[in-house]
Amino acid sequence: MGSIRKGKDGEFDFDNLPEGVYFFSGQEGFVKIEVDQDGHQKWDLHNWFDSLDPDKNDVQHQKTIEDIKRRLNADTGMINPPENLAKRIFTNPFKNK
Numbered sequence: 015m016g017s018i019r020k021g022k023d024g025e026f027d028f029d030n031l032p033e034g035v036y037f038f039s040g041q042e043g044f045v046k047i048e049v050d051q052d053g054h055q056k057w058d059l060h061n062w063f064d065s066l067d068p069d070k071n072d073v074q075h076q077k078t079i080e081d082i083k084r085r086l087n088a089d090t091g092m093i094n095p096p097e098n099l100a101k102r103i104f105t106n107p108f109k110n111k
Contacts (some may be wrong), residue, residue, distance in 0.1 A: 026088040031055070038086060040093030045082060 028047075036047040042063035052104045057079055084096045085105050 026083070026086045028083050038082070038091055038093055040082075040085070041095045042093070045093075049057070 029050045031047070031053070033049050033051050033053075036049070038045050038047075043061040045062055046058040050059070051057075059075070059078060059100055060081075062078065064081075081096075085096070086092075087094055
């Protein structure tokens with residue numbers, strides 16, 4: 015299997031994943047990415063909290079994928095919490111929005 019490198023600014027290079035199956039997890043669940051021989055990716059978001067909403071369409075599904083790509087910690091393979099949730103946890107979890 016080939017190596018997986020981080021892009022600039024610590025981003026994970028999703029566009030050049032070698033063939034295989036990848037799992038990434040975070041507070042909202044986990045995602046599975048299957049990459050075939052041609053480099054086509056199939057994202058399985060069935061276990062991702064945001065995708066449980068039955069009213070989600072393809073555009074919102076793609077936004078969820080882009081959000082996951084942006085939040086992935088390339089060093090650990092963990093998906094960081096959303097920024098608004100992360101700030102709230104560390105400041106005061108009992109404070110109303």
